[in-house]
Amino acid sequence: MNMPTDNHVKKAFSLIENDTSKVLGLKIGDQSIQPGQYVTRQAARTPPQLSFSGADPTKTYIIVNLDIDAPFPSCTTLSPILHWIQPGVKIDGTSSLDTNKPFVANYIPPSPPPGSSPHRYIFFLYEEPEGFDYKKYAPPDGKNLANWHRIRFDFDSWGEKIGLGPVLAFNYFKCN
Numbered sequence: 766m767n768m769p770t771d772n773h774v775k776k777a778f779s780l781i782e783n784d785t786s787k788v789l790g791l792k793i794g795d796q797s798i799q800p801g802q803y804v805t806r807q808a809a810r811t812p813p814q815l816s817f818s819g820a821d822p823t824k825t826y827i828i829v830n831l832d833i834d835a836p837f838p839s840c841t842t843l844s845p846i847l848h849w850i851q852p853g854v855k856i857d858g859t860s861s862l863d864t865n866k867p868f869v870a871n872y873i874p875p876s877p878p879p880g881s882s883p884h885r886y887i888f889f890l891y892e893e894p895e896g897f898d899y900k901k902y903a904p905p906d907g908k909n910l911a912n913w914h915r916i917r918f919d920f921d922s923w924g925e926k927i928g929l930g931p932v933l934a935f936n937y938f939k940c941n
Contacts, residue, residue, distance in 0.1 A: 772921045774833060774845075777889055777935035789890050789934035790816030790860065803883060804875075804938040812849065812872040815862040817890055817934045825893040826854040826933070828864065831920065832875065834884035847910070847918035848873050848886065852899040862890075869903045870910040875940040883939035890935070894928040902927075 780787045781800055791798040792814040798804060815828060830849035834841055853866035877884045902923075904910055923929075 773889065773924060773932065774831075774887065777887065777932045780932055781935050786819065787934050789888055789936040790814075790818075791888060791936045791938065792816070793938075798936065798938050800936055801885075802938050804886075804940050806875055806940055809886070809938070809940055810874045812851075812864065813888075815854075815864060815888070815890070816860040817856075817862060818860045819933065820856040820860060820862065822856045822858075825852075826862065827852045827891050827893045827897070827929075828854055828862070829889045829891070829920065830872070831887050831918065832877075832884050833887055834877070834881075835916075836878055837881050838884065839882075843916050845918050845920065847915040847920075848875075850902075852893055852897060854890075854893070867899060867903065867907060869899050870915065873912075873915070877941045881941050883941040885937050885939055887937040888935065890933045891924075891929050891931075892933060894930070897927060 788800060793804055793808050828851040831845040832848055833845045835843040835846045847870050849872040850869035851864045852869055854862050854864055857863045875884065875886055
């Protein structure tokens with residue numbers, strides 16, 4: 766079954782297979798996460814700290830986080846589930862990315878159903894499109910995005926609509 770994110774997902778996985786310098790830094794607590802590493806639900810309750818050594822301090826970035834294995838890796842009829850869209854991301858003077866800005870979709874932690882094998886939680890880093898207005902896509906007044914807007918999120922269409930360019934960095938962890 767094709768997901769409404771296949772284009773972005775396939776490109777992102779191939780990006781880090783061919784070039785490890787494109788691995789997005791994910792830090793959960795004091796642990797740096799390698800692509801595909803297992804993370805507990807407890808550890809992933811808050812958004813990871815992100816970094817990218819290739820980030821340009823003059824640019825603004827956007828982070829997108831999806832679960833591509835819902836409700837089960839063997840049956841992905843609800844996938845992808847949108848877990849986070851964070852625009853306005855800037856580098857903070859090191860290679861750390863400052864995500865303390867208004868969101869399009871607030872971060873929600875992993876929550877696979879009981880009995881599920883691990884889901885893949887994927888993180889993309891893009892350069893924010895010129896003139897991107899997050900308010901056009903975010904719930905009003907900084908409210909959290911409702912769950913029903915997150916299920917089967919058509920990331921390919923959304924990315925095309927906002928003029929998203931190529932993925933710059935990518936990483937993922939597994940959790941159940």
